[in-house]
Amino acid sequence: MSHTVLVCDDAIFMRTMISDILAQAGFEIVGEAESGVQAVEKYRQLKPDLVTMDIVMPDMGGIEAVREICKTDPDAKILMCSAMGQQALVVEAIQAGAKDFVVKPFQPSRVLEAVQRVLG
Amino acid sequence: MDVPKYAALFLAESREHLGSCNLLLLEWEREPGATSQVGGLFRSIHTIKGMAATMGYTGVAELAHRMENLLDALRQGRVAAEGGIFELLFRGVDALARQVEAAAAGRESSPDGELKSAIDAAAAGHGGPAPAPAKSTRTRRRAGDLPRIRPVQVTIRSDTPMRGARAALVLRRAERMGVISRVRPPATHFELDEFDGRVSFRIETRAADDEVAAAIRSAGDVALVRFEETSPEEADAAARARQVRVDLRRLDALMKQVGELVVAKNRLSALAASASDNTLVELSDRISRLVSGMQGEVIGARMSPVGEVFDRFPRLVRDLARDLGKRIRFHMEGEEIELDRSILDEIGEPLLHLIRNAADHGIESPEQRAAAGKPTEGRILLAASRERNSVALRVSDDGRGIDREAILVKARREGLADGTADILTDDLLLRVLARPGFSTAEAVSGVSGRGVGVDVAMTRVRALGGTLEVHSEVGLGTSFVIRVPLTLAIVRALLADVGGERYAVPLAYVAETVEFNPRAVTAVRNREALVVRDQVIPTVHLRDLVVSRARPLPSKRPTVILEVGERRTALVVDALVGQQDIVVEPFEAPLGLPPFVGGATILADGAPALILDAAALV
Numbered sequence: 001m002s003h004t005v006l007v008c009d010d011a012i013f014m015r016t017m018i019s020d021i022l023a024q025a026g027f028e029i030v031g032e033a034e035s036g037v038q039a040v041e042k043y044r045q046l047k048p049d050l051v052t053m054d055i056v057m058p059d060m061g062g063i064e065a066v067r068e069i070c071k072t073d074p075d076a077k078i079l080m081c082s083a084m085g086q087q088a089l090v091v092e093a094i095q096a097g098a099k100d101f102v103v104k105p106f107q108p109s110r111v112l113e114a115v116q117r118v119l120g
Numbered sequence: 121m122d123v124p125k126y127a128a129l130f131l132a133e134s135r136e137h138l139g140s141c142n143l144l145l146l147e148w149e150r151e152p153g154a155t156s157q158v159g160g161l162f163r164s165i166h167t168i169k170g171m172a173a174t175m176g177y178t179g180v181a182e183l184a185h186r187m188e189n190l191l192d193a194l195r196q197g198r199v200a201a202e203g204g205i206f207e208l209l210f211r212g213v214d215a216l217a218r219q220v221e222a223a224a225a226g227r228e229s230s231p232d233g234e235l236k237s238a239i240d241a242a243a244a245g246h247g248g249p250a251p252a253p254a255k256s257t258r259t260r261r262r263a264g265d266l267p268r269i270r271p272v273q274v275t276i277r278s279d280t281p282m283r284g285a286r287a288a289l290v291l292r293r294a295e296r297m298g299v300i301s302r303v304r305p306p307a308t309h310f311e312l313d314e315f316d317g318r319v320s321f322r323i324e325t326r327a328a329d330d331e332v333a334a335a336i337r338s339a340g341d342v343a344l345v346r347f348e349e350t351s352p353e354e355a356d357a358a359a360r361a362r363q364v365r366v367d368l369r370r371l372d373a374l375m376k377q378v379g380e381l382v383v384a385k386n387r388l389s390a391l392a393a394s395a396s397d398n399t400l401v402e403l404s405d406r407i408s409r410l411v412s413g414m415q416g417e418v419i420g421a422r423m424s425p426v427g428e429v430f431d432r433f434p435r436l437v438r439d440l441a442r443d444l445g446k447r448i449r450f451h452m453e454g455e456e457i458e459l460d461r462s463i464l465d466e467i468g469e470p471l472l473h474l475i476r477n478a479a480d481h482g483i484e485s486p487e488q489r490a491a492a493g494k495p496t497e498g499r500i501l502l503a504a505s506r507e508r509n510s511v512a513l514r515v516s517d518d519g520r521g522i523d524r525e526a527i528l529v530k531a532r533r534e535g536l537a538d539g540t541a542d543i544l545t546d547d548l549l550l551r552v553l554a555r556p557g558f559s560t561a562e563a564v565s566g567v568s569g570r571g572v573g574v575d576v577a578m579t580r581v582r583a584l585g586g587t588l589e590v591h592s593e594v595g596l597g598t599s600f601v602i603r604v605p606l607t608l609a610i611v612r613a614l615l616a617d618v619g620g621e622r623y624a625v626p627l628a629y630v631a632e633t634v635e636f637n638p639r640a641v642t643a644v645r646n647r648e649a650l651v652v653r654d655q656v657i658p659t660v661h662l663r664d665l666v667v668s669r670a671r672p673l674p675s676k677r678p679t680v681i682l683e684v685g686e687r688r689t690a691l692v693v694d695a696l697v698g699q700q701d702i703v704v705e706p707f708e709a710p711l712g713l714p715p716f717v718g719g720a721t722i723l724a725d726g727a728p729a730l731i732l733d734a735a736a737l738v
Contacts, residue, residue, distance in 0.1 A: 082282075088311045090285035094292055100340065101289075103281040117340045 003119060004030040006046055008039040008062065009054040009081065014104075018052050018081065021108045022115070036060025040068045043076070050119060051078045053098065055089050063093045070097030077118045081106075130171050131224040132365065137164035138220065141213045142435040149206040149438075158201075161209075162191040166299055166324075168216065170269070177223040179230045180216065186236060187212045190243040199245055208242055210435075211235060269301075269324045274336055275344040276317035283317040284310030289339040290319065297335045298325025317343075368461055371422050378411070378418050379610055379703040385411045386700055386724030415701070419460065419607050426504045426513070427455030429468045433475055433502060440479040447486050447497040448479060454504035459511055460607035463584055467513065467604065470577035470588075474515040474600045475500065477573040482519030482598050492595065494518070510586070510628050511606060516599030522592040527552060547687075550590045554578040577602070585611075585626065585704070585718055587684050587735035603684065611704060613731065615697035615723070616680060618662045622729045624702050624721055625691070629734035631683035635676060636692050650679065650690045657681060659690040660737055665716060682734045689738040700724060704731065 005027045009015045019029045031046050033039040037059045043051060051069070055062040062080065069076045080093045080101035090101050099118045102111050141164050148157035169184035190209070193199040215235055222229055274290050276283040287310050294300055303321040310319075323332060333345040385408055392404035430452050437450040459467070483489075483498035490496050503514045524544040531544075531552045544552070553574040574588075577600070581588045586604035605611060605628050613624035614633070640651045641659070649658045659679070673694075680691045702721040718733030 082285075084281070087282045087284050090282055091288045091307075091311055094285060094288045099289075101282070101285055114340065117338060120338065 002026050002028045003049040004028050004046065005050045005052065006031045006033065006039070006042055006048040007052050008033040008036075008057065008065070009052070010034045010057045011054075014054065014081070017106065018111070021106065021111050022052075024108075025112055025115075027115075034058075036062060036065035036068075039065040043069050044072070049077060050115060051076065053078050053080050053093075055080060055082050055086055055093065063089060063096055066093055066096045066098050079114055079118050126175060127224050129365070130175050130177075131220065133171065134168050134220045134224075135217075137168050138213055138217045139431045140164055142210075143431065145206060145209055145213065146434045146438055148201065152201045152206075158191055158195045162188060162195060162299075163301070165191060165216075167301060168220070170301065172220075172223065175223070177219075177228055179228050180219045180223050182230070183212070183216055183219055183236070186239045186243070187216065190239050193243045193245070199242060205242060208238055212239055268326070269322050270329070270332075270347050271320065272323050272332070272336070273318065273320045273344070273346040273348065274342060276319075277341045277343040278317060280317070280341040283341075284312070284315045286339065286341050287315070287317070287319045290336055290342065291321070293335050293339045294321070294323055294332070297327050297332050298323045366421075371418070371461065375418055375422065375610075378415050381411055382415060382610055382701050383703055383722055383724070387726065390724045415610060419610070422461045422607065423458035424461050424464055425456050425458050426464065426467075426511070427452075429464055429471065430455050430502060430504075432468075433471070436472070437475065437479055437500060440476065444480060445485060446479070446483050448483055449497050449499050451499065451501045452503070453501065454506075457504040457506055457511055458606075459604065463604050463607070466580060466584055467602070470580045470602060471502070471513060471515065473573040473577045474602075475502065477600075478515055478517040478519065478598065482517035482521075484520050488520075492520075507603070510603045513602040513604070514599055515602075516597060518597040521594040521596055522549065522553075522590075522598055523594060524549065524592075546589070546591055549592065550574075550578075550588065553590065554588070574600075582718075582733070582735070585733070589686075610701050612699060613702045613721075614680065614699055615729070616662070616678075616691075616693040617695040617697050618666055618693050621666065622697055622723065622727070623662065623666075623693075624700075624723075624729050624731045625680055625682070626718075626731065626734060627699065629682050629684055631681040631688065633696060634679050634681060634690075636679045636690075652681065652690070655688070657688045657690045659692055661692045663692070663694070665714065682738050684735050684738045687738040691732075691737060702729075702731065 005019075005022050007015050007018050007022075007029060009018065009032075015032050015034075019032070023029055027050070030048055031042045033042050035058050039051070039053065039057075039062075040060070053062040053066060057065075060068075066076075066078055066080075069078065074097060076097065076099075078098045080090055080098045081104065082090050082093075082101055083104045090098075093101070100114045102114045141161055144157040144160050144164075148154055148161075165184050165187045169181050169188060172178075172180035172184060187209075190199070190212075194201055194205070199205070212235065215232065219229070272294070274287070276286045276290070280286055288307060291300060291303065291307060301322045301324070303319065305315065305319065309315060325332060327335075329347050332347075336342055336345050385404075388404050389408055392400045395401075433452070434450050437448055440446075441448040478500045483500065484492070484494075486496040489498065499518045501514065501516045503516075505512050505514070527549065528544050554577075574590075578588050581602050581604065584604050586602055589601040589603075590598065591601075592598040605626065612627040614627055614630050616623050616625060634650075634652055636650070636659075642649050642651055642656065644656055644658065647658050649656045651657075663673075677692055677694065678696045680693060680696075682689045682691055700723065702723070704719050704721060716733055716736040717730050718736070719731040721729055721731055723729050
């Protein structure tokens with residue numbers, strides 16, 4: 001059975017791109033969220049195997065969402081998607097419980113490597 | 121091993137860790153559902169255990185180990201953070217503090233058995249049946265089994281984006297295998313541009329090296345994992361360049377030398393000015409600048425944040441509140457404000473008395489507060505702020521305030537106030553409160569109320585060249601403000617002449633100087649006062665205070681406006697001589713010395729001069 005994924009990003013472009021990369025690799029995209037609040041809600045509904053999380057989003061940022069999700073599920077497999085220059089935020093996200101990160105612009109191979117590490 | 125040196129380091133670091141344990145425990149107790157404190161507590165106790173074991177202090181190490189087991193059980197949720205657990209943890213931290221002090225003093229004893237068994241019982245789930253083993257298969261210590269500590273070096277691949285974040289991930293993965301300590305560079309430096317992708321730390325674990333290495337590599341982009349010590353030069357070079365620990369006595373000695381240098385410099389400047397030799401004047405100016413710079417550096421090196429003294433109070437207030445059956449929320453502000461170490465060391469006790477007073481007399485019982493329509497939880501605020509050349513330390517509460525009528529009655533009965541006074545101003549109130557043996561407590565409560573509070577605080581603060589103020593409103597609360605100079609040993613002063621004698625007025629309390637204009641004189645409540653820019657300021661003629669040789673009054677008389685907190689006084693003198701750095705000499709006040717004399721100094725020309733205590737004049 002393929003792994004389920006929740007993709008969280010406020011930009012449709014990024015959501016589509018991540019979904020494509022993961023779907024081609026055989027993952028099942030079960031949901032998308034465009035804000036931190038939605039991410040937390042959908043995580044609770046869908047219980048996905050993996051979450052990709054943008055850092056900067058409206059209505060609760062990605063880091064806060066990580067914190068919320070990890071409160072109820074410390075083992076949540078969350079992969080942060082960050083832009084260059086956001087290292088401090090990535091470190092904060094890791095301390096909040098994120099399990100790995102990828103840096104934009106995305107190379108499919110690096111995204112899949114990170115996903116494997118998170119799930120492995 | 122240089123035992124005394126390491127013992128001192130052990131003591132200093134252990135105290136810091138125990139201090140932060142107290143703070144973390146307080147936070148945690150307030151919010152038992154929080155999860156962030158237990159990790160910090162665990163790390164601190166763990167560090168103490170490691171240091172103690174290295175020093176051979178087995179009693180400390182043993183107690184720390186037991187505490188660690190309990191914290192681990194709490195961290196993993198095997199034991200709930202509720203009920204008596206916090207009390208037990210507080211007791212454990214206290215016992216550990218006593219053990220640490222005793223061990224460092226060479227009198228190690230074994231921890232008290234009752235406490236040990238209480239901790240063990242709690243760690244095992246209140247002595248009930250053994251808890252089910254944790255569900256994860258992670259490597260975890262079993263009780264009583266000491267895992268090995270190994271040094272680890274990790275290098276992140278150089279072509280990795282965000283090597284710092286990757287390093288943070290490495291630590292997270294490693295933490296799953298055991299307890300991490302001595303992270304170099306510290307995790308806060310990972311985000312810096314200088315971070316070169318190399319991180320070293322120690323891991324305490326029962327897992328084999330290859331298991332640990334695999335866990336670390338699972339963080340991704342790891343080029344190298346080695347289980348060996350980085351050379352001390354490499355590991356600590358950066359840290360050592362930034363900080364050294366210096367015995368305070370060395371700084372005291374240095375300060376004293378600089379103080380004498382300042383006096384010598386002042387004399388040299390005076391000589392050079394009268395010798396009319398340009399080369400000498402230039403050289404003297406140069407030396408002046410160098411000495412000033414040096415003085416600044418030494419004073420800077422002696423400055424420490426007031427937080428170091430504040431840190432013990434949250435715990436104190438918590439314990440007081442428990443003992444008194446009150447609910448008190450304690451806040452601190454301005455912990456980062458810096459003060460001279462020697463003042464800092466002296467300021468703890470006055471603050472302690474004021475805080476005890478606030479908890480005991482200020483804050484009402486929850487029932488009384490509810491009846492008065494106030495929140496049942498009282499508030500005490502300890503705040504530091506920087507003002508001109510002094511630092512204000514404020515202890516305020518939102519309690520019942522001081523009942524001026526009751527105090528006045530009591531003061532009259534004890535002969536402290538005459539029958540004519542029908543109102544107590546804040547000033548008079550303070551004077552009454554600060555009389556030795558004066559107590560406002562209905563009953564001597566054992567906490568304060570033995571009349572030692574305000575007068576001890578007042579005496580200590582005055583000895584530091586500082587001032588104390590009180591503001592109180594019935595029903596709303598009381599606030600005490602201590603003002604102390606930034607540094608003790610060398611102060612900049614204004615020199616004033618009266619009757620041919622010179623007096624030094626610390627510049628920290630000089631607002632401005634004006635000329636005494638007889639036409640601007642008015643009277644307020646039968647006291648002479650001066651009108652300065654629409655402000656009425658009571659005057660004090662220094663001539664009237666000092667026994668001066670009768671000399672004719674100069675036609676023009678300069679006036680120094682003293683300012684202590686909100687209060688001002690116009691001090692009329694014969695002449696102003698100039699400004700000078702004066703070295704405050706240690707001074708045993710002889711009996712009968714007027715209260716406005718705060719100390720003595722040697723002036724640039726070698727003559728002695730009295731230092732005026734601004735607070736006693738306003």
